[in-house]
Amino acid sequence: MRGQEELVRRLALKRRRRLGTMSEEAYAELELAVRDNPTHFVDDAQEEAFALVAQALVELEANQHDDDLLDDQQYLEQREKRLAKLGATCQQALQIDEHCIDAALLLALSKDLSPNDMVGSLVELERQSVEREGAVTATVAGDAWTNVFARPLLRLHNAVARYCLCTTRYDQARKRSIDLLAKAPLDALGASLTCALAMARLEDEEGFYWLEGQEGHRGNAWFHLGRAILLYKLGRMPAARRALGGYDRLCTAGAYVLLQPVFVDTYLPDRPAFLAQSFSETVLAVHEADPIISDIPDFAAWACDQPGFLFSAQEYARQNGMEWRDWNE
Amino acid sequence: MAYDPQREDYQRLGLRFATSLDGMDARQATRSFATFGRRFAQQRDSLPQSDADRAFHLVAMATKLIDYQLPFADDDQAKVLVATGHKLLDEAIALDAHCYDAIRMKSASEMTSFESFLDYLHDRDPEVKAHCKEQQRRFVSNSYGERARLYADLTMRPYVRWVSTQAEHALICGRNKEALSLAYACLELDVHDFADARFTAALAFAKLEDEAGFDALEARLKALGTVRPANDPWALIARLCLCFKAFDHFGTEHWLKEILGSFPRAAEALIRQIELPVGVFARLATLPYSEDELILAISEATVLLQEGVDPMGKGTLSTWLYNEVSQRNPEALLAVMAEQRDKQGGQEA
Numbered sequence: 001m002r003g004q005e006e007l008v009r010r011l012a013l014k015r016r017r018r019l020g021t022m023s024e025e026a027y028a029e030l031e032l033a034v035r036d037n038p039t040h041f042v043d044d045a046q047e048e049a050f051a052l053v054a055q056a057l058v059e060l061e062a063n064q065h066d067d068d069l070l071d072d073q074q075y076l077e078q079r080e081k082r083l084a085k086l087g088a089t090c091q092q093a094l095q096i097d098e099h100c101i102d103a104a105l106l107l108a109l110s111k112d113l114s115p116n117d118m119v120g121s122l123v124e125l126e127r128q129s130v131e132r133e134g135a136v137t138a139t140v141a142g143d144a145w146t147n148v149f150a151r152p153l154l155r156l157h158n159a160v161a162r163y164c165l166c167t168t169r170y171d172q173a174r175k176r177s178i179d180l181l182a183k184a185p186l187d188a189l190g191a192s193l194t195c196a197l198a199m200a201r202l203e204d205e206e207g208f209y210w211l212e213g214q215e216g217h218r219g220n221a222w223f224h225l226g227r228a229i230l231l232y233k234l235g236r237m238p239a240a241r242r243a244l245g246g247y248d249r250l251c252t253a254g255a256y257v258l259l260q261p262v263f264v265d266t267y268l269p270d271r272p273a274f275l276a277q278s279f280s281e282t283v284l285a286v287h288e289a290d291p292i293i294s295d296i297p298d299f300a301a302w303a304c305d306q307p308g309f310l311f312s313a314q315e316y317a318r319q320n321g322m323e324w325r326d327w328n329e
Numbered sequence: 330m331a332y333d334p335q336r337e338d339y340q341r342l343g344l345r346f347a348t349s350l351d352g353m354d355a356r357q358a359t360r361s362f363a364t365f366g367r368r369f370a371q372q373r374d375s376l377p378q379s380d381a382d383r384a385f386h387l388v389a390m391a392t393k394l395i396d397y398q399l400p401f402a403d404d405d406q407a408k409v410l411v412a413t414g415h416k417l418l419d420e421a422i423a424l425d426a427h428c429y430d431a432i433r434m435k436s437a438s439e440m441t442s443f444e445s446f447l448d449y450l451h452d453r454d455p456e457v458k459a460h461c462k463e464q465q466r467r468f469v470s471n472s473y474g475e476r477a478r479l480y481a482d483l484t485m486r487p488y489v490r491w492v493s494t495q496a497e498h499a500l501i502c503g504r505n506k507e508a509l510s511l512a513y514a515c516l517e518l519d520v521h522d523f524a525d526a527r528f529t530a531a532l533a534f535a536k537l538e539d540e541a542g543f544d545a546l547e548a549r550l551k552a553l554g555t556v557r558p559a560n561d562p563w564a565l566i567a568r569l570c571l572c573f574k575a576f577d578h579f580g581t582e583h584w585l586k587e588i589l590g591s592f593p594r595a596a597e598a599l600i601r602q603i604e605l606p607v608g609v610f611a612r613l614a615t616l617p618y619s620e621d622e623l624i625l626a627i628s629e630a631t632v633l634l635q636e637g638v639d640p641m642g643k644g645t646l647s648t649w650l651y652n653e654v655s656q657r658n659p660e661a662l663l664a665v666m667a668e669q670r671d672k673q674g675g676q677e678a
Contacts, residue, residue: 045620115638116645123576167645168637170537202537203506217481235499235507298444328599 001155001270003054008034009148010050011041028031056089060268079265083110086268091120101129105159105269107157111265118183119163138183145184151262154180155270158189161176161268165194166291173198174207181214190271193222193288198227201292201317203233221251225258229292232299244303248312251282255313255321258286258293258303260325331525331614334389337483341367341382344479349377349474384425391417393436393608400606411438417647427485429457431496434609447498450491461488486523488514490611492590493524495605500533500632507531520555525612528563528626529557535567535633537572543567557617562592562626570633573646585653594622596661599654601668602647604628 010029016022022030034041042048063082067075087110093103108121136157138149144150157180164173177195178226181187192215199208208230212223224247231240248254249283266288274280286293304310317324342348346365349650350358369374373386385428395414415438421431440446463486468480496511508529515526527550547559565588572580589595598620605613605628612629615621627634637645655662 114640114648116649166638169576171574172576203504231502233506235504291636291638295632298442298502301442302444 003057006052006148007038007054015041034073045097049093049100052093053102056086086110099158100279105156109268115163115167119167122160125159136183143184143186145188146304160192160196165198170201196222196226200230221282224250225285225289252277252279253316255283255309256316259281259313332611333390333614338386338389342376345377353655380424384421384428387421388430389416396608396610428459437609443498443501447502450495457488457491461485490516493526496529505536506531522556531563531567535570562623566630593620595666596654596658598623599650600626600665604631625630
């Protein structure tokens with residue numbers, strides 16, 4: 001979530017609404033002024049609360065830079081402190097504006113509940129928010145995401161869909177992602193990624209190919225991995241083999257990440273930004289697919305047996321100085 | 330209903346014996362048949378039987394050791410049971426190269442993964458099917474009425490078991506659609522569903538979150554009227570799971586109460602969630618609506634329970650059930666904990 005960016009947009013739009021009609025150039029000037037000093041333009045409780053959340057996210061990111069240098073114990077302590085601080089700020093924000101969805105979402109996430117309890121509280125938050133604000137609809141321009149004031153609820157929908165996926169509610173994850181895609185077809189939140197995994201797990205071949213078509217067959221780690229899983233589950237082994245080969249070739253470190261688990265922390269509040277075809281992309285996709293892969297007990301062993309796959313993983317580790325643990329030890 | 334190999338052994342010899350009495354006058358035949366039970370138990374060799382019948386008898390003996398005694402044996406006993414069981418299976422195959430039950434059981438232990446076993450069963454499926462069909466044709470064409478019906482059933486059973494084992498393993502491998510189509514194939518082969526393939530289907534429908542498909546299967550079976558009502562623990566667990574996945578709290582509550590109320594010591598079973606080894610001959614035979622039946626269904630439903638991210642590492646539904654049932658039945662939780670303490674104490678002593 002790019003909180004600061006959104007804050008600037010929100011403040012500028014609200015100010016324009018108060019000032020009345022304004023030329024595009026004048027609005028651009030206004031936005032620059034807001035960017036320089038957002039606090040100056042905050043003049044209601046909603047934006048005050050949102051500004052707190054946006055600031056908390058900036059600090060959270062700044063604090064994460066040295067994580068790689070910490071040992072496990074230190075990391076866990078740091079993490080706990082960070083989450084507690086985030087939670088406290090969110091509570092503060094909610095005291096200013098009790099309906100600040102992002103604050104409520106981040107507060108829930110900061111509590112580190114079990115995914116099942118988490119999805120329960122997020123669904124409840126979603127229900128209350130929709131009841132209060134009405135459902136988000138696609139705008140005239142076609143994508144609800146362009147309305148910056150609709151984003152908090154869209155983010156919440158997206159978080160619910162992801163937690164549905166990791167608590168085995170695949171049909172819910174699928175339905176909710178499709179709904180989100182209808183509202184925001186440009187898919188800034190990556191609902192299609194959650195959807196692709198849900199469809200692979202449900203062996204929904206038709207849905208999966210439809211979704212790929214919607215995405216213009218651009219492909220990414222979620223789709224490449226999802227296709228290999230889907231075809232494996234359907235027992236179409238030659239096709240599954242080709243899909244796995246594609247995943248290995250097209251996703252950076254695909255084989256390595258599949259065979260060597262990489263820790264990914266809770267998303268706060270949504271999937272971290274990643275570059276296309278980066279190591280991070282593969283790590284996030286495999287992390288999200290993990291419960292689905294665990295449900296196919298022989299998948300990893302099968303992948304290892306495919307010519308070149310294990311070699312590709314080990315080669316990646318060697319070339320990049322990464323640790324290699326024998327996966328079946 | 331489940332397959333009982335001892336009973337099947339008895340049926341096979343009984344049928345052959347009855348066939349051998351053809352041509353005798355009624356009184357003589359009745360007198361002869363009256364001795365069958367005693368001879369089956371004490372002088373088995375004096376009864377007419379083929380090598381295939383002898384081989385099946387060895388399969389029945391091996392099943393008793395591997396499926397019914399092994400899970401309760403300690404390590405030393407287990408080695409003996411496994412060795413003896415395998416020897417019996419080897420002898421069965423030596424007697425009858427088409428003893429597919431023995432072949433299947435033997436290969437189950439030789440495979441390195443669920444998937445390789447599934448592939449193996451799949452590859453030999455046409456051969457098993459052709460053999461059983463041929464046997465069926467041969468025996469049925471020489472008999473009529475009830476006897477023909479029984480022959481038709483008994484000769485196809487090894488193949489139905491072959492297919493239902495494939496269905497069970499497809500489910501374990503995460504190939505849920507394949508599991509479903511195999512379960513349906515079993516139902517086509519046997520309307521009475523002796524293999525209880527519909528139990529596997531129930532779990533696969535829950536995995537695929539296909540409530541409409543599950544409803545359709547239940548409606549079809551109800552219309553046929555050849556199987557018991559769909560209140561077996563597999564169906565109840567699948568229903569509960571479907572509601573849980575759909576955030577249907579009332580439904581989840583309803584099915585949980587249904588399970589807790591339908592089986593003795595259900596709360597304990599739901600807290601323990603024991604995982605049993607899969608029956609190698611077939612799904613273990615348990616009494617309908619018994620505690621054992623629920624324990625068996627919970628074990629098979631591991632694929633539903635132990636899925637999803639969960640801090641306990643046990644799976645979303647597994648942890649939810651454990652917490653929910655423990656809260657409602659604290660005395661059951663205490664009983665299970667005491668049980669586990671005793672077991673640990675026993676192991677340490």
